Amino acid sequence: MVLNNRFIYVCSDAVGETAEAVVRATIRQFTNNEVGVKRYSHIQTEEEIEAIVGKVKQNHSFIAYTLVQPELRAKMQQEAIRQDIRAVDVMGPMMQAYIDTFNDNPKPEPGQRQVLDEEYFKRIEAVEFAVKYDDGKDVKGLLLADVVLIGVSRTSKTPLSIFLAHKGIKTANLPILPEMEPPEELFEPADRMVVGLTIDPGHLLKIRTERLKTLGLPAQSKYASMDQIKKELKTADNWMKQLDCPVINVSDKSIEETAGIIMKIRSEI
Numbered sequence: 001m002v003l004n005n006r007f008i009y010v011c012s013d014a015v016g017e018t019a020e021a022v023v024r025a026t027i028r029q030f031t032n033n034e035v036g037v038k039r040y041s042h043i044q045t046e047e048e049i050e051a052i053v054g055k056v057k058q059n060h061s062f063i064a065y066t067l068v069q070p071e072l073r074a075k076m077q078q079e080a081i082r083q084d085i086r087a088v089d090v091m092g093p094m095m096q097a098y099i100d101t102f103n104d105n106p107k108p109e110p111g112q113r114q115v116l117d118e119e120y121f122k123r124i125e126a127v128e129f130a131v132k133y134d135d136g137k138d139v140k141g142l143l144l145a146d147v148v149l150i151g152v153s154r155t156s157k158t159p160l161s162i163f164l165a166h167k168g169i170k171t172a173n174l175p176i177l178p179e180m181e182p183p184e185e186l187f188e189p190a191d192r193m194v195v196g197l198t199i200d201p202g203h204l205l206k207i208r209t210e211r212l213k214t215l216g217l218p219a220q221s222k223y224a225s226m227d228q229i230k231k232e233l234k235t236a237d238n239w240m241k242q243l244d245c246p247v248i249n250v251s252d253k254s255i256e257e258t259a260g261i262i263m264k265i266r267s268e269i
Helices: 017-027 046-058 070-082 092-102 118-132 157-165 201-215 226-243 255-268
Strands: 007-012 036-040 062-066 086-089 147-151 171-175 193-198 247-249
Touching (some): 007 017, 007 046, 017 036, 017 062, 017 118, 017 157, 046 070, 062 070, 118 157, 147 157, 147 226, 157 171, 157 255, 193 255, 247 255
Parallel strands (some): 062 086, 193 247
């Protein structure tokens, strides 16, 4: 449910899937995440950008964009400054780093970075799957996924799901709460791999405490108490033993490192 017309606007001169995937992954990192996404694809003119920025200004929102055409990218930057709104260039810094490092230029046609082949559509399907079955929204996803991630809150389940999706791996994730019983779907036969994500208690305490500070909430909250954390991790450990699944400690690992371990395990099965 979207409250108070809160939206993030995604703009692209191609499809816009990359920017939208990043935006949705970002939204899920916030507790108050009733924010909608409006996508404008195949933008071709500066007039379109002016009209979109005007709407964003009226709605007190911001833009995430992937624009390959230099003139459209420049127009977006100019309009954002002129109308005093925030516009985030999702791919621009990466493309500039490529240009500066390898002395090359991107192809002028929008969408060349995502060739519409079978692999591309597989990735798009996987991203849509990760969004639909994020955070245990629908347990049917546990039967349909290539990979199911289970773990307590703040073990990077959502960003890891999105990262794997961009590798074409349909990923569902399920949070584990204290003394919670695992859903039956986790034990039903299915062509999928369940992966447990664990974390050191002290490391999790630090992450949760910082999270509460960011949200302006008291650090003494039960969510960030060591007793609560130990209870959750004990429940998670019991689940993982019942499932006899691979377990990865994410305490000192980046999303890329954890994803690499998961893909290596999958390749060996």
